[in-house]
Amino acid sequence: MNGNSISHRAATLALTAASLTALLVAFVATGSAAAPIAWVDQSGMPQSAAAQVHAQRACRAADLQIAAGRAGAFRGMAAQELLLTNRAANACSLAGPPGGAAMLDAGGQRALTTAGTAAHRIDLAPGQVVRMLVGTAATCAGAGHPNVASSLHLALDTGETASVSGVWVNAECGSPQTILFDAGAAPAARVPASSLRAKLSAPASVGRGQTLSYVVVLSNPTASTITFGGCPSYTEWLGAGPSGGGSRTLLLNCGAAPSISPGQSVAFEMRITVPTTMATGTAKLSWHLEVPDGAGAGATVGIS
């Protein structure tokens, strides 16, 4: 009995020490000296989706800044990157990648065509960039003796021609073809809270039907204090793939931390209920702040 009692006390002490250590580790891991700010169950508002760009006119040569990017290798082809930036004050469109011709340094030219996967319209917001990759076959019998075009003539939808020099398009194994035509992210109207960074700490596993309690640390990497103009919302999601999972948007309990000083971090407690019907195995947890270009964080969590 006595031995058992001592063992029991030792076990209890060990458990307490382990719990404290775990707690300490949790707080240290969050980077916050204080306990996380308590979670509140208060509905929030998802950020309005960014309005789709709908241009009313075609891009003119004067609207576009066209620059030669990198000469590289992509999807088995020799590729030349072109970057087309809309420098106009309003949106304009490209019905597809501009066609035209590669002007060979040795004389002559090769027509520039478009691969089917790249043939689509792009509407460009002011400041937005479109990436075009002009590819040529990189292998053929006797390859290794480049027949290079250093300039491209691009035929725009308006009937104008734009020239871009400083490219490296090798026509020795075939004619050039646009293989990628892709719009970059439209510039977002950022707010101070857009600069916050997020890190999430969650337990390795949780049972179905239980509440998953986790911590999100928001940190300010800038040199200025970031003040919330009213507490922002956040959206959390827990699921195992495209067909499952659930999300909800709640208000961040920022009343106790209305601002975050430069270099400082604040930890927030979060909770989400694991559906009883959720599949066991590994699930994704995601969290993001509902401000333009807001911070996001995530982890994988085992569901038992």
Added chain:
Amino acid sequence: MKPLFRLASTLAAIPLLFGIASSTPAYALTNGSGIDQGKGFDTCQDPTAAQMQAFWTGTPYFWLGTYIGGSLMACSQPNLSSSWVTTVNNQGWDFEFIWVGPEPPCTGYASRFSSDPATAYQQGRNEAVSAWNTLTNTLGITNGASGTALVYDLESSPSSCQSATNSFIAGWDYQLQLTPAQKAGVYGAVCGSNLAAYASISSVPDFVWGAWWNGNPSTSNLDGGGCGVPNGSWGYHQRLKQYQGGHNETWNGVTLNVDSDCANGPTDPSGTGTYVDPACP
């Protein structure tokens, strides 16, 4: 001993003496790798953090093929930094880092390594040093990127210059496998890049990432119908597969042009690989 690494580290420190660009990153990704058996994707340009957040929620993807440099990296990478890598990792993502240096001499790429095997071998080592410097300096990966997986993008390998290519890849592997060793990988078309050949070179890749766009995500399925990777090669969590080429995918309002991939091999950083997608092994 990694003599080239020591030289590179010394050279990397020289700009600091003149006040040019600090090499001390504000953020640091943990070194090492773990065995991942989930789906991933790769894009020409590394997406923005906001785009990556959109592609995390409710998608089958757990890792990103991430271009970090090399003379033939086809897209400029305005997002790539230690801060971006850390932010995206904090979103839950793992990485497969990709280096795109010179291609074989008998191809039509803008940058090609030597047809002389001895020179090509040294060039492979040099590329490994440059890639390692990017991992440790630009991306701030800790502990000399020990154990970090890193892939050479070999877009093609015609048989007419296979000897030089074998030497180049052996040099890449050898250099990365010196202490602090990384996981040396090679990406390429299972047949067009002759991946099977690198199982018998002097320094064998730790893993391969084979491209075979047949729509079958299984990493066991890399034989290319006979000309690819035999089933007995790289069989111990040493395979990734790119099973679908360029196509647009839209998740949570964000559209990216992606290649689809499956892993049964190392992804970065350490501690990855908690999820097993039954389609991947």
